[in-house]
Amino acid sequence: MKRQEMDPEVEERRFPQAAIRGLARGFSYPDAQWVESLLSGEWVGAFRRVLEPLGASSKGLEGAIAALPAEPAVALQALQVEYTHLFINAIPHVPVPPYASAYVGQGMLMNEPAEAALRAYRHAGLDLAEDYHDLPDHLAVELEFLSWLEERAIEAHEGRDGKRAQVWTEQKETFLSQQVQPWLPEFCRRVEGAARIPFYPELAKLVKLLLGNIHEPGQT
């Protein structure tokens, strides 16, 4: 299909949309293929191309990737150990549960934020995939959803359906402000406090920068 001529404003929206999707990948469990693309510079290169137009720098992330072991299998294990430690189970206890529910009330999981996330996915016509076995309010899933909503808004713009685009944009803004932003600062603070290698704190800085409405000095 031949690409249509695009409104530059619409085109600009693709940068944050792609960056959020990149962050969703970053906060998912590392696998061999992804780590290979990290070490080859491919992944961060793509990130750089979407961050630069947003006035954000990928330098910190590039530095964190450079600090990983050069051998892919060793780098993979280092990232998996770190991910498991921060987000799944750890000795001592898991320091940064990546679930919105962990940041409300008693910190029990599957609380109202999980139900609200699931409701928002349904409202948008989505279900969690059968082979997705984690909770609905996991940061990576919420980021993927935000990115997906933005895609729908862009698509509607492309189709000259301003009303529809407005609906998708509002859904995204609502989800962002009600589901993601309330716990993002605490999540990022805990990542920075508990991490043992710089990779996830760098990702946390970017997620805070792009979504948290909190500007880090010297980064914009």
Next chain:
Amino acid sequence: MSKKMPISRRTFLKLGGAVGGSALLGSGLSAFRPALPALAAEEDKILSGVCDVCSMGCAYLTYIRGGRVVQLRGNPKDQVAEGKMCVRGYSGLRLLYDPDRLKFPMKRTNPKRGVGEDPKWVKISWDEALNLVAGKLKEIRETHGPQAIVVVARPQTWQKHFVKSIGTSNHISHNNTCYSSHEVVWRAMVTGKGRSWTTDYEHSRYILAFGWDSMGKAKNHWGRAVNQARANGAKLVVFDPRLSITAAKADEWIPIKPGSDLAVLLAMIRTIINEDLYDKNFVVNYTSGFEPLKKAVQEYTPEWAASISEVPAETITRIAREFARTRPAVVASHKRDAGGPNYANSWKTSQCFVIMDALVGSLDRPGGHILDRKPKFPDLTEVWKLPNYPDSCEGPRIDGLEKFPILYPTNKGSFSTLAEGILAKDPYPVKAAIFSKHNILAFPNPARLVEALKTLDFIVAHDVLPTEIVQLADVVLPDNTFYENTGLEAREYHAMYPQVALREAIPSLYETRSFGSIALSLLKKMGLGEYVPEGMDGKGLMKAELEALGTTLEEIRGSGGLWGAPKEFKPKTEFGTPSKKIELYSTVLEKNGYDPLPRWKEPRAVKSEQYPYHLLVWRKPWEKMSQSQNDPILAEFCPENCVSLHPETGKKNGIQDLGYAWIESPVGKIKVKVHFTEGIRPDCVAVDHGFGHWSPGLSVAKGMGANDGDLIPNMTVADQLRVGCPGMSALMEDVVVKVYKA
């Protein structure tokens, strides 16, 4: 990208120009699929369940909204729950959603294993985890023999099948710290099988208890029944060195000297027989060995018993008379009471419990203990054609269980002797252990067990929470909670007529799996596929069980079980012993080299100048070890355990109320907060159980209080043989200690 993300994929393919290549950023993501209209409705529903926090098994209803459990309520149709749940049952919800839960299979990447070592876990797939575990077990089995593998797991269908199929005899569970003394006594004297757990308290008129504190342990079904009986005019009398919750509800609390219940019971039996107060019809028709019993108890006068127990002779006589004259009367009993595995003489105490009940005719009679009438489910071998299990699964055991012939057929191994068996490599070296849902803090002297486990080549932990054993494991397999399992539960605690409760699974969280599912996968991967015939799984078993009951899932789904209608109670006239009678003189005990009659036997531990106090262990109504210890709300109730001391004892030792004290036994010491109470004998110290977790993986429980098990000696098999209990009792309170200011 998977076909489940058609929209995202299309959009990313469209990206070009300045954002070209950004598809790479999100490569591999696939958390979503287009919504199916039916699914949303599916996630708002009410499911039936059976609580597994304790063995009572209260049936409940689970209210699910938006895919999550929002409320639990007792199922009013269940006569155990009666529409209610206890605080531990309700807390199960916080276990389900605990952030510390084990979520995915993990392996240790740090080659150093030990307490305080970071295992440096990585999440792995189930395929990798099962291949790793099966490969290692197969190698150990082939190199060192199947006995080199120990499985510490509940004695249930799939666990037993797995253990026997791999050919090890070493299936260990907690029974000898809990009820094995009762089990062997009932096997020998009454049932020929195990102990029944139904008691018709509601219709009792006299309830006599020795260390029984089921009301304090939130066994609410019994609590309600005893309260109802009392409202109907029944009397409750409790012998206990400590004013337990049950004792506090009683008409009379008698603070007996620890370990001397046997003496009081022997004198009571003598009184009832000599004063001709027993139920002659029941004794003549349904028991054997009355005359030898009568002869054996003649030496046990109330005055003699008073000198041992510090209970006045007239009290012993009066209560014996009341008990025999106020029928139906029953000796309340359940697991860790005075007849449970607490003292070297507890099995004799349990023997006296049976005799007391027989003398008043309350075995399998209304108002007494009711023998098992629960529905019979088919055995695996009745559902699937299975080859014989390897002979090695009947071989010598690392815990020495085969040396205890009445207990041995139960295949319920011994906690107390496991550590020394592993350390002594006697009768052979152990190389691997699988721990499923068993906490090492429940063992006597767990530090010794940790030493033993450190000598093993391979440890697998299957659990819900990262308890202490998980920290030592090479591979961690995340377990389902009972909310995430489907199955049928025959009512163990309400067997007046057959009832079955249904457990319907909520969707499993994360990638957790039950033991049965893991076991069958491991057997296949270990080359033991002949033990996993076509169609063998939990669903197949449940189908066979439903067929055996003559019902379907659809039929029972609405009510949460097969509750049946009350039937006319037909008392048993034959029992499972060689004589078909309740054997007051037990030929089974005699045949196996044990004293067939009740006789006085001293407890093992003797107070001394160095250790002048008896240790008592009890449990708060809301505590159930790691299943409830990591619950933040329950932790608020009681952030640490305490030692209960009589004020006189505190004063004598320079200890202040609400201060801290050391409790020290010959094997260990613990520091605990002090609570003064006049509800305890001055020669006792009481510590509540369920605290002292040191696993840093338990973010709430870690560091709360101290573990009473650190004070309790573990044993060798030779120790057990010297003690001579046919149930290998772990002697959980046969311990003397000293207490001093911390």
